[in-house]
Amino acid sequence: SNLSWKMVKNKYYWDKSKVKLNQINWSVQKSTTTSYNLYQAKKLDATSLDSSQIKQLKSDKAFTLLPQGGTYYMTFSQGKSGNEYVKNANIRKALSLAIDRGGLVSTIDGGASQPANTLTSKDLTKVNGKDYTSLISRSAKSLYPKDGNKKLAKQYLAKGLAELGKSKIKLTLISSDTDSAEKTAESIQSNIEATLPQVKVEVNSVPFKTLLNRLASHNFQLGLIDWIADFADPISFLDLFTTGNSQNDGQWSNSEYDKLIADSKTTTSASQRWSDMSKAEDILLNDAGICPLYYSTSVMLVRTSVKNAVYNRGNWDFKEAYVK
Known part of the structure; x- marks a missing residue:
């Protein structure tokens, strides 16, 4: 019909x-x-x-x-039931650095979407005439390079494996079964396995409803999901990663982050608020608490x-x- x-x-x-x-x-x-x-x-x-x-x-x-005001990202299950590999920040950084985001967007929509190096999407909010994302530090963005960084990825992986006393890793990446989500998952799988031979990634594509259930019950290792802002403000993204937030599927937690987000809501100074939010986003990105992939378009x-x-x-x- x-x-x-x-x-x-x-x-x-x-x-x-x-x-x-x-x-x-x-x-x-x-x-x-x-x-x-x-x-x-x-x-x-x-x-x-x-x-x-x-x-x-x-x-x-x-x-x-x-622009959808959204960011597609990979989340890592880091709570109590989380996987020891993805609880390791150096391994998370290695996985992120192995991803060729430029190649990814060219596969999924001919390069229409923009590779992401922040959680908050570009073109969402202006601060004094500049995009809010320009407030986020270069060091935080450097873990999410457009073309990946194979050399650095290998270094972080070696560090992470040494910390865990392991020589090989096997991970499962869960995504929804739409065409673009499957292409994204396969792209990430091949980037990671080609750059980091010690890492094996298995892709598990499931109906969207199943994906949401698996993420919400923290029953995953790596997951692919997006977030579209409810309103044109970074807090719509940043709230998600406070400790105990119901949308914080990966259960990443950082007390300094929580404090900055809480402070951003009580300050009466606009510039202090932008500063609190961008500093919080720096903390999340520097720790590879999540892994931004592209801004949805x-x-x-x-x-x-x-x-x-x-x-x-x-x-x-x-x-x-x-x-x-």
């Missing part, structure tokens, strides 16, 4: 003089091939694209990148005749949109 619905202008809306469109028609298509054909036949004004379409249509004038063709449609963190606002 084809899902479709329409949004109609509300004549009782208080600000209706600003609303230009009388009606917007939506239709859900199971395949992007179908929706692209409808777009070409001028039956749709916008369509999502898959990774092969993205590669082909990159130079189309209608090609549009829409959706890619569409939006016909150039469509004006003033605003896209913000996964939501469209058509209030002042019109078709020229």
